[in-house]
Amino acid sequence: MTTPLLILMSLILPTAWGCLTESVLRRIWRREEMSPSTKTDDRETAVDFQI
Amino acid sequence: MSPELHEFVRLAPLGFAVGAYGTLVGAGGGSILVPLLLLLYPQESPATLTAMSLAVVFFNAYSGTIAYMRMGRIDYYAGTVFSVAGAPGAILGVLLVHAVPRGLFDPVFGFLLIGIGGFLVCSPLGTVHAGDHGPSAVSVRQMRIGAIGSAYIAILSSLLGIGGGIIHVPFLIRVLRMPPHVATATSHFVLTFMALTATGMHVALGEFQTGLGRTMYLAVGVLMGAPLGAAASAKVGGSLIVRLLAGALCLVGLRLLARTF
Numbered sequence: 001m002t003t004p005l006l007i008l009m010s011l012i013l014p015t016a017w018g019c020l021t022e023s024v025l026r027r028i029w030r031r032e033e034m035s036p037s038t039k040t041d042d043r044e045t046a047v048d049f050q051i
Numbered sequence: 052m053s054p055e056l057h058e059f060v061r062l063a064p065l066g067f068a069v070g071a072y073g074t075l076v077g078a079g080g081g082s083i084l085v086p087l088l089l090l091l092y093p094q095e096s097p098a099t100l101t102a103m104s105l106a107v108v109f110f111n112a113y114s115g116t117i118a119y120m121r122m123g124r125i126d127y128y129a130g131t132v133f134s135v136a137g138a139p140g141a142i143l144g145v146l147l148v149h150a151v152p153r154g155l156f157d158p159v160f161g162f163l164l165i166g167i168g169g170f171l172v173c174s175p176l177g178t179v180h181a182g183d184h185g186p187s188a189v190s191v192r193q194m195r196i197g198a199i200g201s202a203y204i205a206i207l208s209s210l211l212g213i214g215g216g217i218i219h220v221p222f223l224i225r226v227l228r229m230p231p232h233v234a235t236a237t238s239h240f241v242l243t244f245m246a247l248t249a250t251g252m253h254v255a256l257g258e259f260q261t262g263l264g265r266t267m268y269l270a271v272g273v274l275m276g277a278p279l280g281a282a283a284s285a286k287v288g289g290s291l292i293v294r295l296l297a298g299a300l301c302l303v304g305l306r307l308l309a310r311t312f
Contacts, residue, residue, distance in 0.1 A: 003150040010143050014136075014202030021136040022198040026191065029128050 059268045066272025070111055072296070074280030080273060081108045081214035083296070086164060086303040089157060093310075095262075097156040098148050101212025102253035103266045108214035109246035110270045114277050115239040124236035126229070129197065133237070134244040136198035137205030141245045144209025145252040151210070158311045160211060164304030167217055171297035193227050200226065201241065209249040214242050 052060075065087060073080035081104050088100045119125050148156075200222055208215025216238050223234035253259060259266065 003147075006143060006147050006150065010140075010147065010206050013143065014140055014206065015199050017139055018136045018199030018202045019195055021202075022132055022191075022195045025128075025132050025135065026194070029131070 055264065058265055062265055062268035063272040066107065066269035067276035068272075069107075069269075070273035070276030071280035071283070072276075073111065074115065074277045075283050080111045081105070081208070081212060082164075082167060082217045082300065084108075084269070085212045086160065086300070086307065089160065089307060090303070095153075097151055097153055097212075098145075098253070098256075098258055099262050101145075101148050101210070102250070102258040103262045103269065104212035105209065105214065105246050105249045105253065106259075106266045107269045107273050108212075109243065109250050111273050111277055112214065112216075112239050112242040112246055114274060116236075116243045119236035119239055122236070124232055125240045126233050126237045127240075129194065129223075129227075129229075130237045130240040132194060132198050133201035133241045136202045137241060137245045138248050140202045140205030141209040141248040142252050144206045144211075145249050145256070147206070147210050148212070149256070154311070157307045161304040161307035161311065163211065164300045164307070168297040168299075168301035168304060170221070171293050171300070197223070197227050205245050208245065214246055216242050 065084075069080045069084045069087070073083055084107060085100065085104045088095075088104060092100060116125070151159075201219065204215050204218050204222065208218065219238040219241065220231075220234050223229045223238060224231050227234075229237065
């Protein structure tokens with residue numbers, strides 16, 4: 001693979017691949033269950049449940 | 052003393068210092084290791100030196116990720132998106148480094164070190180405290196920006212052999228507004244897969260036919276030094292240490308530039 005082609009790919013590919021990756025994984029991942037940032041909500045829900 | 056033992060005596064303490072200091076300042080080990088390797092091995096190609104560094108970074112990131120998993124600090128969704136987004140970039144970076152001659156690599160790296168050093172002087176990573184930016188509520192748009200950014204960072208970090216934590220952590224904190232403790236842990240998680248991908252590519256291209264022993268000596272030191280750095284980070288204030296690191300990076304950057312021009 002030639003260097004100019006590699007440089008061109010390095011400039012274009014990340015944007016396209018990043019968008020594709022994000023949109024595909026968003027659909028197949030239930031983020032709310034795994035993100036540590038939402039654990040606070042889980043705790044709040046647990047407290048609400050106890051109340 | 053046999054040549055192998057001589058190499059071990061020289062590289063294992065270096066790996067230990069890089070592992071301890073890199074973990075202590077939370078900036079990863081690659082940005083410290085690559086310039087030292089450039090100075091130690093002036094005849095080696097950038098591909099060989101970055102291959103060694105990325106393999107060592109993998110071991111360091113892997114041990115850090117295990118620790119962060121136990122602490123429950125990793126955002127697995129963001130980490131998975133950024134890892135998958137960065138994988139092609141890590142491969143591209145390895146392919147690109149084979150096209151870069153040593154005469155170009157050294158000054159580019161020198162300028163990068165001075166840039167990183169300047170950034171760390173202005174905004175030391177160690178002085179950022181958890182909770183400075185509130186809870187992590189990364190939107191879809193921010194996540195997309197994070198995926199694209201991670202893909203570009205993967206190319207740069209794989210090309211330069213630095214792993215990328217020193218760029219990725221500020222990116223996650225400043226751009227995606229992640230809490231610093233989540234950003235550091237998630238960056239380690241991403242770094243593990245990026246470094247593994249890049250190292251696998253270097254192995255496939257036969258880069259470890261000469262540097263495997265040296266990489267292992269460094270990795271032994273790093274694996275011993277990283278826990279020490281992690282333990283010390285809880286007791287030592289970060290600001291002064293990071294500024295000292297910044298000064299050292301600037302000096303090494305100037306040294307590389309002086310040798311080139």
